[in-house]
Amino acid sequence: MNLTLRIWRQSGPSDQGRMVTYQVDDVSPDMSFLEMLDVLNERLILDGEEPVAFDHDCREGICGMCGLMINGNAHGPQRGTTACQLHMRQFKDGDTIDIEPWRARAFPVIKDLVVNRGAFDKIIAAGGYITAPTGSAPEAHSVPVAKANADAAFSSAACIGCGACVAACPNGSAMLFTAAKVTQLSLLPQGQPERHTRVIGMVDAHDEAGFGGCTNAGECTVVCPKGIPLSTIGRLNRDYLTATTKSGDNTPGT
């Protein structure tokens, strides 16, 4: 396959950046999308040019590191997969492919296609944990959990924090990520002590990071590589309403 790539090149955070066109020839349809970029980079290095910087780590769809806007689709045209799991057979010979970084004020571009997703860490630090003592794994039957709750918590816990929800959201909101991280704990007995301070703290941290507000548009769940359902945001809303109308001290972190 011969492809034309239009890639966002930006030498650093203060550079203005631009789309640059590259030709890539002899691409195998069995290559992953990132392998295709590797081929391009090897050629650029041999030619003495700066290779394209992009994030990647496990290359098997579980680390959440890779994240590319491919033809306006977060993680590319295939549903339920990350960019590293996308194969070139999804494209046709002669295609032109636009590759851009995630676009959000809270995700500043570090270089080319690499963005700083540290804003997600701030949201997690504001409440995405439990204070129960951990240590070795306890006996699974000692704390009963209803099957429906276990399933819903697990589907939220599948979030890999890649940021595709933010990239696809017309409002630049990270509400699907925040909701997944809130509800994976609020549905389980271990998450109950901080249930209300958690949701207030994490939503506050979300807003402070500069993400937009959720309007239930539903673009996030379409591109989510882990298929986290939009109803997760409803669970967060329910918890937030309860937490903000409940009397008592709801100061995050107390």
Next chain:
Amino acid sequence: MAVTGIMLVLFLIAHMLGNLKVFAGDASFNGYAHWLREIGTPVLPDVWFLWIMRVGLLVAVLGHIWAATVLALRARAARPVRYAHRKKVQGSYAARTMRWGGVIILLFVIYHILDLTTGTLNPVGDPSRPYANVVADFAPERWYVTLFYTLAIVALGFHLRHGVFSAVRSLGQQTPRGEQRARAVALVFAVVLCVGYLVVPFAVLTGLVS
């Protein structure tokens, strides 16, 4: 957004039911319109109830616009650099047209008040004869009024299709099955309301009401 939206939806239902009285004839429709001004008497002085409702609606509309503006400004600030390649809508088309749809509805509401409440832009413009105002408004030679009305109502339908579901979701609807139900209810409600509002001008246009 959700609370003010629900207040406006309740008004839309009452307004549609009132409109449909046009099929009960001249006297019934006019009688209904005059009764609206007298609700609550003699506990409340004349037209007080109407003005209380108007103030309530104005507060709801302003609150709705204020919340929408805050969300729109936040959305704009959250993505300072736009995508070069913009994908067509993948989620809900109705959800992505909320802001411009809302602006169209607002412009229509302003026109609608000047037309059928104050009578300023109405060919008859007699507040004591609302039936005559409506019939004159949607006369076949004023087809452009009917066209604008239809466009505004269709925009309202799209607005409600997403808005009703979104309001329920914002207020804590949280199960996937409930989401399917809420989306279905929103769709049926939007269609019913559109039909309920559109039968009046088209009945006038076709001569069914004259």
